[in-house]
Amino acid sequence: xxxxxxxxxxYSPKRFNLAKKKKQKYYVVWFGNPAxxxxxWEKCKKAIQGISxxxxxxxxxxxxxxxxxxxxxxxxxGKNTKKKKILTSEELQRIGEPNLYSIAVDAASSGNPGKMxxxxxxxxxxxxxxxxxxxxxxxxxxxxFLALVHGLAFLKQQQSDRMIYSDSRIAMGxxxxxxxxxxxxxxxxxxxxxxxxxxxxxxxxxxxYTTKIVKWExxxxxxIPADFGRK
RNA sequence: ACAU
DNA sequence: AAATGT
Ligand SMILES: [Mn+2]
Ligand SMILES: [Mn+2]
Numbered sequence: 202x203x204x205x206x207x208x209x210x211x212y213s214p215k216r217f218n219l220a221k222k223k224k225q226k227y228y229v230v231w232f233g234n235p236a237x238x239x240x241x242w243e244k245c246k247k248a249i250q251g252i253s254x255x256x257x258x259x260x261x262x263x264x265x266x267x268x269x270x271x272x273x274x275x276x277x278x279g280k281n282t283k284k285k286k287i288l289t290s291e292e293l294q295r296i297g298e299p300n301l302y303s304i305a306v307d308a309a310s311s312g313n314p315g316k317m318x319x320x321x322x323x324x325x326x327x328x329x330x331x332x333x334x335x336x337x338x339x340x341x342x343x344x345x346f347l348a349l350v351h352g353l354a355f356l357k358q359q360q361s362d363r364m365i366y367s368d369s370r371i372a373m374g375x376x377x378x379x380x381x382x383x384x385x386x387x388x389x390x391x392x393x394x395x396x397x398x399x400x401x402x403x404x405x406x407x408x409x410y411t412t413k414i415v416k417w418e419x420x421x422x423x424x425i426p427a428d429f430g431r432k
Numbered sequence: 433a434c435a436u
Numbered sequence: 437a438a439a440t441g442t
Binding site for chain 1: 437438439440441442
Binding site: 308313341342345368369370371372373416419 | 435436
């Protein structure tokens, strides 16, 4: 099915009332207790918990799920219901190669929210330049944001004109607007993170920089060099 | 939808 | 499989 680029560009979850609601999914459990079709991950989880070798998969619609339930798990196991987009050689050519005169930053979180950390490396050598955390109850996006601002401050302090790569569109947007728009709830455990956010936003508003912030093209180049390699 |  | 975000 074709999707018009203009509509794609204007895509907004809010317009489809998906902003706050989780997308409805249906979960087929072929081997569980009991097998069946469930309309929430919570219910599905109960049916597979403690079942070694449980067989289950999510579907976007109930009709899809009903058909799948009457078929075999092996017909769906490992099937890319997710579109793992492969770039055409034209796209690869247009993207080109990364500029190695740069640093790369990335964040990782065990759980999201969860135990979050971030670091920056030399894109060329992968040598670690800075690393912070882990911090309790952070989000992936906050980590990517803090990493980017840390990188900006690092390069300014070094008087370096290298550019910075990030794979996070969210963090790049927040830095551009000098505003971390996280929805993360404050807790007693993540005070430090919110202090760092405030400190980062303050840095952005009180400092100038000419550093180019560039999207790391993961599909073309593989994982960003700063990646923690846990996926 | 896209990026994590 | 989940969640974080525009
Ligand atoms: Mn990342
Ligand atoms: Mn990563």
